[in-house]
Amino acid sequence: MNDYIKSLTGLTDNLITFDPRVAEDDRLKIISANPTARHPFARQEHCELYLRQSYPNACPVCGQLMRKNGFKTVYLRGLEINGRPLVLVIAKQKYLCPVSVECPTLVTDLARVQGINVNHQIMPNVQQRMLLALTEIHSVKDIANQLHVSQTTVYRQMSQLKRHFRPKRHWLPEVLALDDFKAGRFATSGMSMALMNGKTHELIDVIESRTNTCLRNYFYRYEYAVRANVKLIVVDLYQPYRSLIRDLFPNAAIVADRYHVVVQAYQALNHVRTQTMKALPSKDKLARALKRYWRLLVKDAAKLNWHDFKRRTGFGGAQLNEREVIDRLTATSDALSPA
Numbered sequence: 312m313n314d315y316i317k318s319l320t321g322l323t324d325n326l327i328t329f330d331p332r333v334a335e336d337d338r339l340k341i342i343s344a345n346p347t348a349r350h351p352f353a354r355q356e357h358c359e360l361y362l363r364q365s366y367p368n369a370c371p372v373c374g375q376l377m378r379k380n381g382f383k384t385v386y387l388r389g390l391e392i393n394g395r396p397l398v399l400v401i402a403k404q405k406y407l408c409p410v411s412v413e414c415p416t417l418v419t420d421l422a423r424v425q426g427i428n429v430n431h432q433i434m435p436n437v438q439q440r441m442l443l444a445l446t447e448i449h450s451v452k453d454i455a456n457q458l459h460v461s462q463t464t465v466y467r468q469m470s471q472l473k474r475h476f477r478p479k480r481h482w483l484p485e486v487l488a489l490d491d492f493k494a495g496r497f498a499t500s501g502m503s504m505a506l507m508n509g510k511t512h513e514l515i516d517v518i519e520s521r522t523n524t525c526l527r528n529y530f531y532r533y534e535y536a537v538r539a540n541v542k543l544i545v546v547d548l549y550q551p552y553r554s555l556i557r558d559l560f561p562n563a564a565i566v567a568d569r570y571h572v573v574v575q576a577y578q579a580l581n582h583v584r585t586q587t588m589k590a591l592p593s594k595d596k597l598a599r600a601l602k603r604y605w606r607l608l609v610k611d612a613a614k615l616n617w618h619d620f621k622r623r624t625g626f627g628g629a630q631l632n633e634r635e636v637i638d639r640l641t642a643t644s645d646a647l648s649p650a
């Protein structure tokens with residue numbers, strides 16, 4: 312699809328083109344207000360953008376290529392251009408499949424535009440603006456004025472938008488990410504939990520408190536089959552969650568997110584190192600080396616220096632590179648040596 316159309320309208324369909332019947336200079340046209348027009352948006356000054364949607368279409372009954380049968384014009388309200396509301400005038404291809412042996416009744420169809428519901432007269436990005444405006448305290452009149460739609464439209468959208476506020480209870484993603492965060496003044500508990508689709512990183516919902524009871528009550532609202540469908544849960548290593556997750560999501564593997572894994576691995580390694588040190592006499596050269604070279608032990612193996620041989624304290628004056636220091640340190644203890 313033309314990038315110009317994309318940026319102007321927010322459409323994502325790659326097949327849509329300018330309407331070839333409209334001259335290039337007239338593709339985006341300012342239309343003056345017509346107080347007697349049927350469409351409410353035509354009663355005010357607006358911009359019209361002329362588009363066409365047509366593609367080869369297979370008959371849903373017999374599977375053969377359908378015959379093209381003229382166009383149907385639909386109107387979609389888009390965002391504004393230079394303060395004027397934008398109206399997308401889309402010529403949608405009409406199709407028909409004539410009666411044949413394989414197709415006993417006449418089948419008709421209409422070209423679709425990706426991301427646009429057939430019954431909608433408003434572009435999704437206008438809806439999103441409305442949703443955003445509705446989350447703040449604005450009067451319906453303000454929103455209607457800002458987005459160049461009637462107040463009735465805002466009210467109608469409000470009822471449609473309700474479903475955006477109410478997450479679906481019959482669906483959870485295969486990969487579910489749980490992330491706790493400080494909710495500040497929005498929650499009494501202090502810590503809240505964000506529920507995200509682990510693949511798309513879309514926010515699904517926010518659970519006000521991350522207490523066990525609260526999480527359990529929350530997830531029990533989803534049917535068992537829905538919870539059983541979750542394959543992977545990404546969570547930090549906050550221990551209480553783990554048994555809860557096993558109860559609630561019978562088929563899910565728990566994956567600790569990377570940051571938390573690194574922190575825990577680091578802590579575990581440090582613990583082993585200090586235990587090894589404590590097991591040695593305090594004046595022992597190796598004990599002091601373990602203390603001195605702790606940074607090397609946690610260094611990324613790929614970043615270790617293999618080239619510079621230096622005199623290292625604690626190894627009897629041997630000239631060693633970083634890798635050798637680590638080998639000698641880990642050789643002091645079974646727990647420290649790589650598995």
Ligand SMILES: [Zn+2]
Nearest residue numbers: 370373408414
């Ligand atoms: Zn057919």
